[in-house]
Amino acid sequence: MQKAARELAKLAGWRRVPGPHIWPIVGNPAALRAPGDLIGFGEGYWHRYGDIFRVSLFNRSIVVLAHPNAIKYVLCTARENYIRGSVYASTRRLIGDSVLTLEGEAGRARRELQQTAFHRGSVEKLVTQMVASGARHCDALAGRAREGVVAIDAHREMARLTLEVFVRALFGQALQGDFGALTDVMEVVSDGANRFMLPPWVPTPRNWRWQQAIASLDAHLYGLIELARKQGSDDSLLSMLIAARDAQGAPLEDRAVRDEVITLFIAGHETMALTLTWLFALVGRHRDVLPRMQREVDHVVGRRDPRFSDFAELQYVRQVIDETLRLRPPVPMVARDVVDHDAIHGYEVYAGEIAIPFIWATHRHPDFWADPLQFDPDRFEGQRATRHSSWSYVPFSAGPRACLGDMFSLVQTVLLLAQLLQRFELQIEDCADVKPVMMLSASPRPSRPFRIELRPRRSG
Numbered sequence: 001m002q003k004a005a006r007e008l009a010k011l012a013g014w015r016r017v018p019g020p021h022i023w024p025i026v027g028n029p030a031a032l033r034a035p036g037d038l039i040g041f042g043e044g045y046w047h048r049y050g051d052i053f054r055v056s057l058f059n060r061s062i063v064v065l066a067h068p069n070a071i072k073y074v075l076c077t078a079r080e081n082y083i084r085g086s087v088y089a090s091t092r093r094l095i096g097d098s099v100l101t102l103e104g105e106a107g108r109a110r111r112e113l114q115q116t117a118f119h120r121g122s123v124e125k126l127v128t129q130m131v132a133s134g135a136r137h138c139d140a141l142a143g144r145a146r147e148g149v150v151a152i153d154a155h156r157e158m159a160r161l162t163l164e165v166f167v168r169a170l171f172g173q174a175l176q177g178d179f180g181a182l183t184d185v186m187e188v189v190s191d192g193a194n195r196f197m198l199p200p201w202v203p204t205p206r207n208w209r210w211q212q213a214i215a216s217l218d219a220h221l222y223g224l225i226e227l228a229r230k231q232g233s234d235d236s237l238l239s240m241l242i243a244a245r246d247a248q249g250a251p252l253e254d255r256a257v258r259d260e261v262i263t264l265f266i267a268g269h270e271t272m273a274l275t276l277t278w279l280f281a282l283v284g285r286h287r288d289v290l291p292r293m294q295r296e297v298d299h300v301v302g303r304r305d306p307r308f309s310d311f312a313e314l315q316y317v318r319q320v321i322d323e324t325l326r327l328r329p330p331v332p333m334v335a336r337d338v339v340d341h342d343a344i345h346g347y348e349v350y351a352g353e354i355a356i357p358f359i360w361a362t363h364r365h366p367d368f369w370a371d372p373l374q375f376d377p378d379r380f381e382g383q384r385a386t387r388h389s390s391w392s393y394v395p396f397s398a399g400p401r402a403c404l405g406d407m408f409s410l411v412q413t414v415l416l417l418a419q420l421l422q423r424f425e426l427q428i429e430d431c432a433d434v435k436p437v438m439m440l441s442a443s444p445r446p447s448r449p450f451r452i453e454l455r456p457r458r459s460g
């Protein structure tokens with residue numbers, strides 16, 4: 001069967017995927033460095049072997065794809081053959097069966113059920129809540145300013161800020177007195193989910209803390225679900241999930257609501273915190289960008305609270321976010337199990353391999369981007385209509401399994417930036433040396449903490 005398939009492949013002119021020599025048992029020894037620097041590892045091979053290459057990591061054969069056409073093929077055209085299988089096993093242990101981990105018909109049905117919660121109209125309803133939480137956090141920061149200045153650790157503070165805003169958008173009125181205890185435990189879970197961890201049965205202190213946090217999170221979540229069912233609908237994501245019905249008119253059971261809530265949190269929190277963190281790191285090196293953003297915020301929003309309609313008007317702020325997501329995509333690669341022997345972009349791949357759309361590389365591919373390594377928000381000017389159709393720019397992935405929270409996170413990021421820029425002059429520490437570091441299963445974090453000084457602006 002295998003032989004026949006290969007004969008067929010030869011006749012069809014399928015080519016062999018290039019890559020370093022793979023030795024029996026050890027694979028390619030250079031790959032042992034990969035877990036400490038996945039991006040650098042991938043980029044090195046991309047420059048050497050081109051837009052598709054094969055490596056072996058932890059005894060798995062991996063085909064990495066940097067060309068937009070190959071990415072489109074795997075994530076859209078032939079998606080039934082490229083599934084979120086074994087590589088999502090550890091995620092499944094935490095989040096169970098959710099829109100992120102379900103495949104086939106079950107995955108489609110779950111996604112359909114949730115789509116209304118993420119429509120433009122639903123996101124608009126969340127804005128009042130988001131802006132109120134953002135204002136609370138920014139005002140507390142202003143209160144901390146001694147002698148007129150408060151210095152923050154950029155990543156840590158953005159993680160707290162997005163946590164506060166996100167948790168309130170998720171749970172709305174059901175939250176009440178739970179806020180502090182819940183955010184503490186969610187911080188531990190988010191951190192664990194975004195780090196490389198040994199399997200849960202290995203008795204390390206971090207594993208133990210994480211398991212405790214999940215148990216405590218579950219207790220909180222089931223309590224909140226019960227309360228939200230009793231209280232009836234508000235504009236939170238939780239109540240939208242509870243109100244959602246499948247094609248047969250059936251609601252989600254508590255366990256499924258729990259799985260979806262954790263999924264939204266894990267998918268959304270760290271990604272949004274890192275978008276803001278990297279934006280500041282990049283902007284800090286381009287001194288003209290921040291004043292331009294601030295002028296736009298002053299012109300569009302002034303000193304009032306931002307509202308949903310400002311999102312469309314804050315075009316330059318949005319361009320800066322788009323450019324940040326191009327150069328520092330919080331999800332720089334996604335992974336799929338290859339189900340059946342196939343060819344991607346004319347190159348032969350085998351059942352059981354892992355295909356990795358390497359978003360990071362596509363976003364800096366010289367065939368698709370002029371001066372690709374240059375941070376230049378103006379490259380997105382006037383490209384609103386085309387920006388999401390091109391497979392060379394896929395920070396939220398694309399196609400039928402693209403990010404559900406893209407609109408939510410863009411609106412939230414734009415409005416949070418407006419709130420910060422309204423209130424503070426920002427002095428960002430020189431961070432030319434800050435590099436993105438990505439351990440296995442994590443998003444790229446800054447190689448060292450960097451500070452931002454916030455000086456409250458005078459009103460009037």
Ligand code: HEM
Pocket residue numbers: 099100101111263264265267268269271272275329330331334335394395396397400401402403404405406408409
């Ligand atoms: C800048 C922020 C974000 C980025 C860059 C991002 C990126 C992505 C990417 C690349 C995927 C596809 C993963 C894959 O195919 O394996 C994804 C999926 C997903 N994201 Fe996001 N995300 C962000 C924020 C959010 C937020 C805030 C939420 C929730 C409120 C969210 C919810 C989801 C969900 C539910 C999925 C799974 C969709 C499905 O499989 O049908 N994301 N995200």
